Amino acid sequence: MGSFQQDRAEIDKHQQSKDSIFFRDGVRRIDFVLSYVEDNDDARKLERRAIFEANLRHVGLELETEDKSESEDGKTYFVKIHAPWEVLATYADVLKIKAPFRADDILENREMPMGWLATPSASQKTSCTRVYYILSRCSYIQDCECDKKGIKRLLNNGTYTAAFPLHDCRYWKSSSYSNCESDRYKLYRYWARFLCFFKEQPINLIRKYYGEKIGLYFAWLGFYTEMLLFAAVVGTICFVYGLLTYEENEWSKEICDKKIGGNIVMCPLCDRKCGYWQLSKICNSTWLNYLVLFMTLFLEFWKRRQARLEYEWDLVDFEEEQQKLQLRPEYESKCSKRKLNVITQLTLIIACIVGVIAYRLAVYAAFASIMKDSPTSHLHVVGPYITPQLATSVTASCINFIIIMILNFMYERVAIWITDLEVPKTHLEYENKLTMKMFLFQFVNYYSSCFYVAFFKGKFVGYPGNYAYFFGSLSKLRNEECDPGGCLIELTTQLVVVMTGKQVWGNIQEALVPWLMNWWGSRKARCHPESLYSRWEQDHDLQPFGQLGLFDEYLEMVIQFGFITLFVASFPLAPLLALINNILEVRVDAWKLTTQFRRPVAAKAHCIGAWEEILNAMAALSVVTNAFIVAFTSDMIPRLVYMYAYQPDGEMNMKGYINNSLSVFNISEFPAESRPEDGENPSWFNGSVTTCRYRDYRYPSGHEKQYFHTMQFWHILAAKLAFIIIMEHVVFMVKFVVARLISDVPSEVRARVKRERYLVQEYLHNYEVEKLKMQLQKQDHDEYCPCMLIPKIT
Structure with missing residues (x-):
């Protein structure tokens, strides 16, 4: 109690401005704030706070406590912390915080002059980093056991309720308080509002206020969005070209022609509950299948942009220093007690991935099989333009998206738990390990259904009379078939539902949820006079920005990058959807960070970390996936082979392609367990129909090689493999040449270094x-x- 009275100064809270960010003396600036609610029944918490705060004073920090009677809720204590210059100088040397070497060596065209380093706002940015470093290593017990230290543990056990640096004043209007900076107001007015979407981001101001790590994220997000513009233009041109040339598509005309497609009887798509159907029924969906090197340029030019920021922000040698000096408190306390089995952890990750793949395929296949039980004769129930296959694809994609969102919640906690067990040495190592684990989980979660549709669905179905079954013949779940137009439309549907749903849901989570929580939490304070709702209480009521606050933002964008690169061949409009989303995403992230979250502790980062390696890997994988999509999912290669080698008239056109691509099966040879039940066949089906068609290249009944693959099948397969090999080699060669031509570091930056x-x-x-x-x-x-x-x- 004596120390508390000693800290109280002559200026009363009611005489200070609502925006004051100083102690009561109006001189010492608040570098950090701790809050707690006193629990008289818990003497341990009281003792921990007393020892912890005494140790903070011992290392030179100055503390001032606001009594609960002066808080708006009447129960919360606030401990304000100020770090004197001597303490800051000492820990600047420990953390290797640098200053400019020579004043006349600063670039003249920088957004902000060198003088910003001496401003109070910039001083607070670096001072709160050093104060947090002290807080994370200060002991809170008398005997100083190695694992009983750090503000993080005190927050987890409830000794303190919050720990955060202060924002600058209010964001919605410029402060009249002369000693309060207006950087937060500037960021809100010129950056965080949606009407500023056409303006360039003030990256240096973002870095000044939030630190290099957050500044680098917004620089990357802005650059990524700019590069999406070129990909969106190309994708839109491809889509529009497909629409304009649809009428010239000969094979689609044959499907829709009542005399051609209307006279082709197709075999049932499932056992017992599916009847025979006419090929013309899929006429209205075939046009989507007709719509058929941004990554390298993006990654190479980003490296140049990142190198320039590294130099301007003095981050060239930061990674090595962080690895050597900035150890995690958890590592310092546990490294002498634990030794983890890396093989065991790796096995657990692999097992989870395999389990998710099996689960996704089972759910998708089972659901699709159940949906296909609707007889073809009842198509008018779901509308003239919706086939059972399309209805199945849409509804299954929606259910798949819901499952993805549910599993995300579990995956994040599993990934954090595994990473915590490994006790990484540095913060950078911790984030990289967590990033890789979380991305592996999410990669399987988001993309497994798309990979299934693109590369597995319709590839292992067998043929009438000898169908393949999921989990064996006893399961009665026949492997899914693609319709005669291919699986491309189903892949496109899957991409649209998952990608669009993820982006909409992500923006709701990021914007609406924090706003509602803040609105509810500050409902009482809004009725109080300004003098009763101080700057630290305003920030206390905001949402906390965790140490991994940027993790979800990077993950969201990297997953989106995967959608527009891995499967762009099936959906050319994906870059356009991503561009529209990202224009909104930049402003949503800026708005929530400036208005809805507590000010994060400024942190340095010399690059985007493990995300850069992930992006490079996905760019390389996208070459392979798009080559396989074009070769095996679309019908491009079979059409070309038909046009050049199997066109009966010797003309270079697609007449007769549909009839050529469908094999013939004798209906009388259907096993009893596969034949449609009574009443399942349409009214036009009668005893005069003796054969049905199915998508494959096999010899007909009566042939000496009946139901074996024809020579055309092997020609098409050879052409597909040749296309994949040639496309991969050409694209990888172009990527290599472009990467060699574009230097990672601009010559100007190299010269200045x-x-x-x-x-x-x-x-x-x-x-x-x-x-x-x-x-x-x-x-x-x-x-x-x-x-x-x-x-x-x-």
């Missing part, structure tokens, strides 16, 4: 020479001559 190192060496050399010269001048000229030891210095 070399010049800076030269100036450092020159300065150190001159210093040593001057030092030696002064020593020599003090020597007795009678003993030796200084000019014999060193050359004359001018």
